[in-house]
Amino acid sequence: MLELQNISKQFDQKVVLENIDLKINSGEIVSLLGPSGSGKTTLLNIILGLTRIDQGKVIFNDEDLSHVDMKNRGFNIVFQDYALFPHLNAYENIVYGLRNKKDTASVEEVREYIEFLELKPHLKKRIGELSGGQKQRVALARTLVTKPKLLLLDEPLSALDGVIKESIKERIKSIAKEFGLTTIIVTHDPEEALTLSDKILIINQGNISQFGTPFEIINQPKNNFVKEFILRQLQIKRQNIYNLFGEKYA
Amino acid sequence: MRNAKPEMRAIFIIILLLFFTFLIAPLLVLFFRSFVSDDGGAGFSNYMEALSNNTLISAIGNSIKVSGATAIITTTLAFALAYAVNFTRIYQPLKSVVKVGILIPMLIPTITYGFAIMYTFGNQGLLTKLFGRNLFEIYGFNGLLIGYVIYTLPAAFLLIHNSFKYIDKKFIIVSKLMGDRTLRSFLNTVVRPLSGALGGAFVLSFILSFTDFGIPASVGGTYDVVATQLYQAMLGSIPDFSQGAVIAVLMLFPAVAGVILLNYLEKFNFHYDKFSETELTPSKFRDSFFGAASVIVLLAMLSVFAVMFITPFVTAFPYDLSFTWQHITSIFQSNDLVSVYRNSLIVAVLTAVLGTIITYGSALLNARTPIKGKQTVDIFSMITNTVPGMVLGLSYLLLFNNSSLKGTFIIIVLCNIMHYFTTPYLMAKNALTKMNPGWETSGELLGDNWIKTVYRVILPNSISTVLEMFSYYFINAMVTISGVIFLVSAQTTVVASKINELQHFAKFNEIFVLSVLIFLTNLLVRAVCDALQKRTAIYKK
Known part of the structure; x- marks a missing residue:
């Protein structure tokens, strides 16, 4: 279980996060949802250990990690632009971390990850030769091979188009289920957040606007921001789809 | 956003020391020296003398x-x-x-x-x-x-x-x-x-x-x-x-x-x-x-x-235009000229190797680490861009004349590194800034320490720039005369300064043979670097 207690962060006098307090259960997918500049990426970096906190605590399985180095927390992230190493091929990227800690994953396990992510035909390819979705899966594999205790994903779908988006969405869900992996996702897209996660943390101007399941957010929006920013968008989308297909598909 | 690592600090301190000793200090000495007259008094008397x-x-x-x-x-x-x-x-x-x-x-x-x-x-x-x-x-x-x-x-x-x-x-x-x-x-x-x-x-x-x-x-x-x-x-x-x-x-x-x-x-x-x-x-x-x-x-x-x-x-030339190898062979038989050419090679190789390391390290700190005060490297780069080779060489002469560095290869090499710092520094900075900023974090999460990520990821992805920097330093160290004219000794004479001596003896054949040698050496280094660059480019695709 991941627990954030009263987390605050400022950059040069400017408050970016204020009194963030929440608990995430093991195996849950949680989305951090908010407009750009809301502080959601900062929160992700704080959990990862990349950004220091001014105030508060990060506790994982009853252990206080607030002042533990990023490297020693045992978490891992897939960046929005994947940060794959272009001088190595897909396979070399996937096993990069094994050079440092050989016993993290056995050859057999690596093979399983590769098969699970359907990367076998692409292993010899250079990063430049991969499509967006393939890059995303290579980055996921590279991260999973290190067996993180917590998986962080920064805007995992924003660089992908249409159909690929839906398939990666399913993939992320099945990873969380298959490996019982607590997963935290940053996104600015309400539809993505609500269809992908068990719980959603809506952040606005550094504060928690609402934290709840998709059902709670749709049916009991806590404030105007959730209504205006989150629900309004979904309603417009729904209206557009209705107009295309007709009311009978409601 | 991240914190500076001890190894970054160590490199930064080395670079700061180098620049203070071999750029800032000599220039300050030069500046003060211009206000001290021969009889020991201080003031503008030297300038008045110069202007009259x-x-x-x-x-x-x-x-x-x-x-x-x-x-x-x-x-x-x-x-x-x-x-x-x-x-x-x-x-x-x-x-x-x-x-x-x-x-x-x-x-x-x-x-x-x-x-x-x-x-x-x-x-x-x-x-x-x-x-x-x-x-x-x-x-x-x-x-x-x-x-x-x-x-x-x-x-x-x-x-x-x-x-x-x-x-x-x-x-x-x-x-x-x-x-x-x-x-x-x-x-x-x-x-x-x-x-x-x-x-x-x-x-x-x-x-x-x-x-x-x-x-x-x-x-x-x-x-x-x-x-x-x-x-x-x-x-x-x-x-x-x-x-x-x-x-x-x-x-x-x-x-x-x-x-x-x-x-x-x-x-x-x-x-x-x-x-x-x-x-x-x-x-x-x-x-x-x-x-x-x-x-x-x-x-x-x-x-x-x-x-x-x-x-x-x-x-x-131009009286008897019949072909001969005689001038070439006589040069290769002259120990003096062969050793001068060898000196030039030593200086150029050392300048290229050490210069590339120092410059790459400086650019790395500036472009890809959160270390405090990293902007000073930009200031050093601006200063080296401004100071003419002759001025830098003269300031070295004033500061190091009584030290054990006098008359060594290393003082010539350091002068060249400082003199030509700006261009390779900007090449490296430009290349490093363009790379994905997430690589160090990814490397760290995959178990690397910083040096290891630099060696395993950053360096392989900038190898083409490194080659470019190497050949820039090498070629300039081979041809420069203004930077080294005050620093060479009888033992460390390089080709360019030797040519300056040879003209007083009207040995123009020697001058041209040495120049052709420099030209061919530079051409070879350039060609090898180009070929290696092409290979890394193919390897990348």
Whole structure:
């Protein structure tokens, strides 16, 4: 279980996060949802250990990690632009971390990850030769091979188009289920957040606007921001789809 | 955002120490020395003495005159060549020839230019013979002008050529469609967007000519310029350190003003974010005019260097033109000259290896770490860009004259590294800034420490830039004379400074053979680096 207690962060006098307090259960997918500049990426970096906190605590399985180095927390992230190493091929990227800690994953396990992510035909390819979705899966594999205790994903779908988006969405869900992996996702897209996660943390101007399941957010929006920013968008989308297909598909 | 690691701090401290010892301290010593008179008093007496010295005043005037004339000619020619390469539809291979050929002077020491000019335009010169009469008096203004133009043309061309890439050719079409006449269209769509680069080329050519020592050392004659005055003050019959320091400070002024002006001109450059390939409109007149112009400029330049390759292979130029290996073999039999060439190689290799390491480390700290105070490296880079080689060499002489560094290879190498720091530093910084900023974090999460990520990821992805930096340092260390003229000893003489000695004994065959050796060595290093770069490029794809 991941627990954030009263987390605050400022950059040069400017408050970016204020009194963030929440608990995430093991195996849950949680989305951090908010407009750009809301502080959601900062929160992700704080959990990862990349950004220091001014105030508060990060506790994982009853252990206080607030002042533990990023490297020693045992978490891992897939960046929005994947940060794959272009001088190595897909396979070399996937096993990069094994050079440092050989016993993290056995050859057999690596093979399983590769098969699970359907990367076998692409292993010899250079990063430049991969499509967006393939890059995303290579980055996921590279991260999973290190067996993180917590998986962080920064805007995992924003660089992908249409159909690929839906398939990666399913993939992320099945990873969380298959490996019982607590997963935290940053996104600015309400539809993505609500269809992908068990719980959603809506952040606005550094504060928690609402934290709840998709059902709670749709049916009991806590404030105007959730209504205006989150629900309004979904309603417009729904209206557009209705107009295309007709009311009978409601 | 992240915290600085101890290994980053360690590298930073080493770099700071290097720059304080071998850049800041010598320059401060030079500056203070210029205010201390020979009898130990402090004040402006040295400056008063310098300003009442008529030879020096006229030398400054001469330097300004000839550098100004050079800058105008070079900028015009460089523009014509860059225009031919970028904005005409001349025969494609010709463009490649121009792009490569124009860079040839960079591979040869400037002091050689002077002798090449003598052998081309002098009383017995190649062109003099061809035309049957002396074209003009070469010692003095004319010779300097030709030498400086050849010397500054490659740098000015590269600067303008790069800026051409940022001009959107669509504007030419728009301008035509709007009904502009040729001249108006040319001014608005080519000259105006290039004005920053043209100004930059002018300033750059001026500074380079003003501070070069090799060309006036060979073809200057009795026409005094600042560089020869500085040389005479320090290494003449009566060395005068105070006067030397004053002249060096005076030489620094136009350089500082020039760099400030260059930074200011940068604002006039256009930066288009997006531009697409646009076909050029055909024009017979434009293409034939610029095609002919570039061929003429290139041939004129190469004809000056032709003697360098002819003289050593004939018995006695220009009287007996029968082919012989004798000059070549006698040089390789002379221990003296072979050891001088070996010295040059040692200096160039050490400069290239150490220089690349120091420069890459500096750029790495500046571009990819959160270390506090990393902007100081940018300031060092600006200073090294400003200080002329002769001034830096002289300041080393003043500071290290009584230390054990005097007369060693390492002092020459350090002077070269500082002197040529800016360009490779900017190459590395540019390449490193463009790389994905998430690599270090990814590496760390995958179990690397910082050094390991640098070695496993950052370095392999910038290997092409590293090669470029290496060959830049190597070639410049091979050809520089102004930087090292005050620092070489009998044991550490390099080819360029040896040539300066040889001229007093009229040993021109030796001069040309040594120059050809430098040229071929540089060509080889350049070719090897290019080949390696190509390989890494294929490997990347």
